[in-house]
Amino acid sequence: MRIVVLAGGVGGARFVRGLREAVRWWHPEAAIDVIVNTGDDWWLGGLRITPDLDSLLYTLAGQNDEQRGWGRVGESERVAAELQAYGVTPEWFTLGDLDLGTHIARTAWLRSGASLSEVVARLQQRWDLGGVRLHPATDDEVDTHVWVASDAGGEHDLHFQEWWTRYRAQLPALRFEQRGLAAARPSAGALAALEAADVVIIAPSNPVVSIGTIVSIPGMRDALRAVAAPIVGVSPIIAGAAVRGMADACLAAIGVATDAGAVARLYGPRSGVGAAVGAGPAQPGLLDAWLVDEADAAVVDGLRADGIATDAVPLWMRDLDSAAALAEAALQAGLARRSAS
Amino acid sequence: MRIVVLAGGVGGARFVRGLREAVRWWHPEAAIDVIVNTGDDWWLGGLRITPDLDSLLYTLAGQNDEQRGWGRVGESERVAAELQAYGVTPEWFTLGDLDLGTHIARTAWLRSGASLSEVVARLQQRWDLGGVRLHPATDDEVDTHVWVASDAGGEHDLHFQEWWTRYRAQLPALRFEQRGLAAARPSAGALAALEAADVVIIAPSNPVVSIGTIVSIPGMRDALRAVAAPIVGVSPIIAGAAVRGMADACLAAIGVATDAGAVARLYGPRSGVGAAVGAGPAQPGLLDAWLVDEADAAVVDGLRADGIATDAVPLWMRDLDSAAALAEAALQAGLARRSAS
Numbered sequence A, B: 001m002r003i004v005v006l007a008g009g010v011g012g013a014r015f016v017r018g019l020r021e022a023v024r025w026w027h028p029e030a031a032i033d034v035i036v037n038t039g040d041d042w043w044l045g046g047l048r049i050t051p052d053l054d055s056l057l058y059t060l061a062g063q064n065d066e067q068r069g070w071g072r073v074g075e076s077e078r079v080a081a082e083l084q085a086y087g088v089t090p091e092w093f094t095l096g097d098l099d100l101g102t103h104i105a106r107t108a109w110l111r112s113g114a115s116l117s118e119v120v121a122r123l124q125q126r127w128d129l130g131g132v133r134l135h136p137a138t139d140d141e142v143d144t145h146v147w148v149a150s151d152a153g154g155e156h157d158l159h160f161q162e163w164w165t166r167y168r169a170q171l172p173a174l175r176f177e178q179r180g181l182a183a184a185r186p187s188a189g190a191l192a193a194l195e196a197a198d199v200v201i202i203a204p205s206n207p208v209v210s211i212g213t214i215v216s217i218p219g220m221r222d223a224l225r226a227v228a229a230p231i232v233g234v235s236p237i238i239a240g241a242a243v244r245g246m247a248d249a250c251l252a253a254i255g256v257a258t259d260a261g262a263v264a265r266l267y268g269p270r271s272g273v274g275a276a277v278g279a280g281p282a283q284p285g286l287l288d289a290w291l292v293d294e295a296d297a298a299v300v301d302g303l304r305a306d307g308i309a310t311d312a313v314p315l316w317m318r319d320l321d322s323a324a325a326l327a328e329a330a331l332q333a334g335l336a337r338r339s340a341s
Helices: A010-026 A051-060 A078-086 A097-111 A116-126 A160-166 A188-195 A211-216 A220-226 A247-253 A260-267 A294-305 A320-340 B010-026 B051-060 B078-086 B097-111 B116-126 B160-166 B188-195 B211-216 B220-226 B247-253 B260-267 B294-305 B320-340
Strands: A002-007 A031-036 A042-044 A047-049 A132-136 A143-149 A155-159 A173-179 A199-202 A231-234 A289-293 A309-313 B002-007 B031-036 B042-044 B047-049 B132-136 B143-149 B155-159 B173-179 B199-202 B231-234 B289-293 B309-313
Touching: A002 A010, A002 A188, A002 A211, A010 A031, A010 A051, A010 A320, A031 A051, A031 A188, A042 A160, A047 A097, A051 A097, A051 A116, A051 A132, A078 A097, A078 B097, A078 B116, A097 A116, A097 B078, A097 B097, A116 A132, A116 B078, A132 A188, A143 A160, A155 A160, A173 A247, A188 A220, A199 A320, A211 A220, A231 A320, A247 A260, A260 A289, A260 A294, A289 A294, A289 A320, A294 A309, A309 A320, B002 B010, B002 B188, B002 B211, B010 B031, B010 B051, B010 B320, B031 B051, B031 B188, B042 B160, B047 B097, B051 B097, B051 B116, B051 B132, B078 B097, B097 B116, B116 B132, B132 B188, B143 B160, B155 B160, B173 B247, B188 B220, B199 B320, B211 B220, B231 B320, B247 B260, B260 B289, B260 B294, B289 B294, B289 B320, B294 B309, B309 B320
Parallel strands: A002 A031, A002 A199, A031 A132, A199 A231, A231 A289, A289 A309, B002 B031, B002 B199, B031 B132, B199 B231, B231 B289, B289 B309
Antiparallel strands: A042 A047, A143 A155, A143 A173, B042 B047, B143 B155, B143 B173
């Protein structure tokens, strides 16, 4: 069995770690490929930073800082202080020392002509990810910018990382702009993984700037819809609140309610279309099945009526066991659709 | 009074620090400009490393590690271990954490289009160098390679840093090759400093790969010979041995004895020519005056006869006071030539 997951950073990493555990227990023959969001990536201090790929790499390698929730365990910040003293990085974004090793290696390889996919493959060679393979959604640079209202009237944009990290997503976003999107293509590894997939899972990641960015890469939505395998989504919203992160601020910017049902309709049933965002046309839908938390059981019937096979399950990933149980539920929802079709 | 020094790394840094002290005591109106060797520079792990410029920067800023003799004081090596684990840097060259901050800043600025001179100016803004201004000898990349005999016969080249750091200059060098030299030009800051100079001092740095590289930049030797100011050299050799570093291995490669007199003749009297190196023609000479150690007093008369005003003085820089005394002796040797002319 080949399982493909679409994932953003920290939440996606926890889900995939749970999935890996579920596979270890119940499907030891299964392979896991993860298509990872690259829309949060940016250049800082001359280095290419890929936060979501790193969250997955560190978490699956057991190198992540569980307490802090991001970055490397046992991290220090000696170099960051130097970079800030020289004025090459802002005071609101700190690069840890161990983390910088990854950024320097990545940038060196990129500068020498390697694609991001090749870089990710090389980084994975150092660590044992327990059989999970990571693929950037695209090898092309598509950096997300956020448009906000200016104090003096009018509007201006800032890089997603500044909006997210410096302003904690508290500046109301007017819209998101994915720079370079039109010329981007899905990575070969992502496409190959999808073609071979037996089940596709959309992790409970930010539906706008993580999953939304992945599926907005030209060709990615078509590739997803072309897979014979069922596509199962896991809600990133529980009882009207983001499981983690600031998905509510992102959803608000595109006019979608912070609600498990609204996110399902944003993705849309595979037999229909997703919600139209901004001035764009409605896009073909993605979901065969959808998992919401038991607290959101009220949305199940409506979504089913819309063509999305929805179930309510415990959605909180409190620990590895609950994450594995959730991942197994997603997997079973997909497998049920496969045998049903 | 405007003093210009030609200098390599650690030895040059100690000399300039002594000169700064001498100026503080006896010539508070004087300005010091240092033209720094860039022939040891290289790309490593996607970062541009400039060892001699950094030695001067750190030493003059009081940030150098006196015990170890190079790098930053209080240094750690957490990132270096990461880089070696990823395989982007070799195990024989360790980049300290604090030092990496400088390399990342430099590389970011270079990548954004700044010249090395602009980078050096920005780095100096952070530190108080006590009025000393550093200039790279050239803004162009001229990396030194070393040709050595191959085990299987024939010969091959390696980067100077590998020869110097990994092999401790113990592989007999057949010759040095400065890649990119023909297209290189002296930096504007170096030329402007020379034009305004009242006295030029050649520091007791490696005469082959530091001073030799500076004066081999097309246009630099002419610019030096065009200055009205006297040019005073300080021997890097005392009693047949290098004061520090591995100058003997470098001198052997170009067929010059490790001898205070031989180095003076390599540079040559300004009224004549220097020693021919390899198959190249003899170059116009540089020296008006030359300081050797009292242990080398025997060479004084011969050099004087050759047109180089030579004096024997205490040459060891044991501490700041002795370095200041040596620098003052070099300064006075120059000023004596100026009033004599």
